[in-house]
Amino acid sequence: MLQRADRGKPLTGRIAEVFFSIQGEGATAGTPAVFVRLQGCSVGCVWCDTKYSWDPGGGREVALEDLVEEAAAFPCRRCVITGGEPLESPLFSPLVHALRARGFTLEVETSGTLPPPAVPVDQWNVSAKLAGSGVPEAKRINPEAIRRFLRLGAWWKFVVVDAADVAEVLRLAERFAIPREKILLMPEGVRREETLERSPWVAEECQRYGFRFSPRLHILLWGARRGV
Numbered sequence: 088m089l090q091r092a093d094r095g096k097p098l099t100g101r102i103a104e105v106f107f108s109i110q111g112e113g114a115t116a117g118t119p120a121v122f123v124r125l126q127g128c129s130v131g132c133v134w135c136d137t138k139y140s141w142d143p144g145g146g147r148e149v150a151l152e153d154l155v156e157e158a159a160a161f162p163c164r165r166c167v168i169t170g171g172e173p174l175e176s177p178l179f180s181p182l183v184h185a186l187r188a189r190g191f192t193l194e195v196e197t198s199g200t201l202p203p204p205a206v207p208v209d210q211w212n213v214s215a216k217l218a219g220s221g222v223p224e225a226k227r228i229n230p231e232a233i234r235r236f237l238r239l240g241a242w243w244k245f246v247v248v249d250a251a252d253v254a255e256v257l258r259l260a261e262r263f264a265i266p267r268e269k270i271l272l273m274p275e276g277v278r279r280e281e282t283l284e285r286s287p288w289v290a291e292e293c294q295r296y297g298f299r300f301s302p303r304l305h306i307l308l309w310g311a312r313r314g315v
């Protein structure tokens with residue numbers, strides 16, 4: 088939660104973690120980046136692998152200035168702001184501006200359930216949720232938000248398990264005119280073995296429909312661990 092209680096007091100908010108790794112997923116997979124995981128998410132996907140980030144009162148409180156210093160201490164000027172659902176965090180927009188002012192190129196990982204604020208983000212990675220997430224459609228599909236992300240040239244990353252998921256991706260692509268070359272399919276799985284097991288099928292579906300395959304490099308390299 089963001090607090091600017093009294094004049095002169097620092098801007099503060101809650102984060103789950105800050106770490107330096109490589110982008111594990113999506114269009115820039117393999118690129119070194121500092122990750123800032125903002126605390127808080129109300130979406131509630133059944134297979135979420137960062138449930139520790141759900142409680143907006145969890146994690147640790149940081150001053151914005153200190154958070155930017157923590158990120159800038161790493162030898163990298165690419166930052167992935169993630170969550171939780173980062174757009175639910177009141178720290179999000181001030182953080183984007185502060186990191187930009189320090190020369191960071193910015194990617195944002197979002198569920199696409201909230202419309203993007205007008206902030207200078209270089210790459211929006213929208214991981215829209217399918218029925219298999221267990222989240223009611225009214226919560227996971229926000230047509231206005233989707234249209235606004237489309238206008239920003241977002242990438243669309245879908246976690247898929249089976250043919251029903253791919254069929255749903257195709258319906259969403261048609262309904263919202265999402266360019267297929269901006270869609271990535273990613274195998275569901277928090278363990279290396281299950282990710283690898285599903286990957287050939289996902290790759291074949293990508294070939295079939297003109298989507299792009301997204302690996303989960305952090306899981307392949309380090310398994311189900313935090314901070315990688």
Ligand code: SF4
Pocket residue numbers: 128129130131132134135136137138140170171172198
């Ligand atoms: S939107 Fe992301 S952080 Fe929130 S429950 Fe779903 S996968 Fe987890």
